[in-house]
Amino acid sequence: MSDLRWGVLSTARIGTEKVIPGIQRSRRGRVTAIASRDLGRAEAAAADLKIDKAYGSYEELLADPDIDAVYNPLPNNLHVDLTLQAAAAGKAVLCEKPVAMTKADAERLRAVEGKVPVMEAFMVRFHPQWLWARDQVRAGRLGELRAIQAFFSYFNRDPANIRNAPETGGGALLDIGCYPMVAGRFFFEGEPQRVLALIERDPDFQVDRLTSALLDFGGGRRVDFTVSTQVVPYQRVQLIGTDGRLEIEIPFNAPQGEATRLFLDDGSDLRGGGIQVQDMEAVDQYAEQADVFAAAVLGEAPLPYGIKDAVQNMAILDALFRSDESGQWESVG
Template sequence: MGDASKVVRWGILSTAKIGREKVIPGIQNSKYGVAAAIASRDLGRAMETASALGIAKAYGSYDELLSDPDIDAIYNPLPNHLHVPLTLQAVEAGKHVLCEKPIALNAEEARRLMNLPEGRLVAEAFMVRAHPQWIRAREIVRSGALGELKVVQSFFSYFNSDPANIRNMADIGGGGLMDIGCYPIVAGRYFFEAEPKRAISLIDRDPQFGTDRVASALVDFGNGRRLDFTVATQLTPYQRIQLVGTEKRLEILIPYNAPGNEGMVLRLDDGSKFADAAAICETLPVSDQYAELTDIFALSFLGEIDPPYGPADALQNMKTLDALFASEKTGAWAEIE
């Protein structure tokens, strides 16, 4: 723990798995955060989780947590349809909010977060941008080592056919694009350091759930730059990012679910030899990207740094997701404002 005068006391809305297994341990491993309270609609479950994770307070309703004057910031990992409503409720209660992705069900809903009270920060919890491997990869792109970056290519998949899982419930924002498609979109925006202009998609939907189970997209960033990606909820688990330039290619081996107990590897090659041994590999320090994320936003809440991301950034990501769903309906390119 860092300086005791620079501590953000976090309250966690719900006992969601991502919170229990990733974000709460990240807060506890961070320099400037304390997991101070957790709430569930089931008090027993909140108490059980609090006991297991060493959290001091447990509440049987979200309202009780939001009313706690000792809580500075809220982590919101609720199902997608509750992101904006509970985030706004938390802001109205005087809290800062780190909200799980996607920030909303669509761009129209995300716009409700654009007029926040002065001094209140809301941000989307894309932990990947806090990981040293993403930061280093962008440094390499900026250095010109790849030549001119022209293509960002990504694949991200898992297999989940459980009808009781919220990711398979279309009416509350389930499906692959909303759950994990948002990550490649962030990757394109992060590495190109630009906003996309139009997008086109090819989507296969589960006949029972109605959710997109395999979605492929081509996203145009202008000037010959494009992001192409596939995400899936019913394919074997796999993930990669390729950053392909006019001179070299950079590969991020585990770009999204980077484990916190080993150093991640970047691979750089010029294509002259295709053997793995020909690639120049760089291993990054061991890092807990969830701890890094919460520290960045803790320092933002504390006024030590300027917030790197806020509602405007989240809105831009939602606009691209909206365009991909619009393209599915028409079979044509959809413009992104």
């Protein structure tokens, strides 16, 4: 098998605008089918994206023997159910983040662990800018990495948008707070021991619209971040060490197929005279993700992140929600 044949569940925008074009640009993947509960929407998306097959139900797509892997961008509350159905049909699954609504929900995926590849779709972990940044940390360019600071926001008060619906897993923490959390795990190459959170909710939607968090990784290492669904769009990640600082300019929504920049600062000049600019070549992080996943499914490389990793992400998110309720530090269980 030279290429991975993908089927896509739903016509969600993240799929049609980001992930499907990324898979189509990848070296090893091709999208052969797309499904929606509305056949007309599936056919329209298939025509727009030049996909051969359109199905009017998810079950029809999962029964297609010519599909090797499924991309699942359904609402958060459907992630586990449809991932389990796809796995039962023998399909590998790339599931959109967050993988579940809670850790207990994610634990249900243990039933298919080791049977088919299942990975949570944090595409940022495959962008060369994240890999280069981690290489600088490993090489000691920052000295000892002590703090990671992140901000991620956009503005959305659309009452029809699922990100504003608590029953489908809306809100800032689940939608975008998971990215700074993953950044901490990625760059510290460790796990937080305890977390603290402060959440402010929209009075109409009852989802968190402004969330700040502190994650203690032990040994004097910490992540602090703020995410919001109702402030001006902005995003940054700062890696701060004893000898230097590294800033990722567009850490999460890196433009597809465009160059990106990082800034390595030795701290010698507070006006920026000690900053070196690192230009990264244009890549599509969704294509990079698709190729890494394809290599794992085709048996050419190990799966870098599996169900255990996804369950751990949900454990941290659960602890953050508990901390807001208790007003105290909460351990990550």
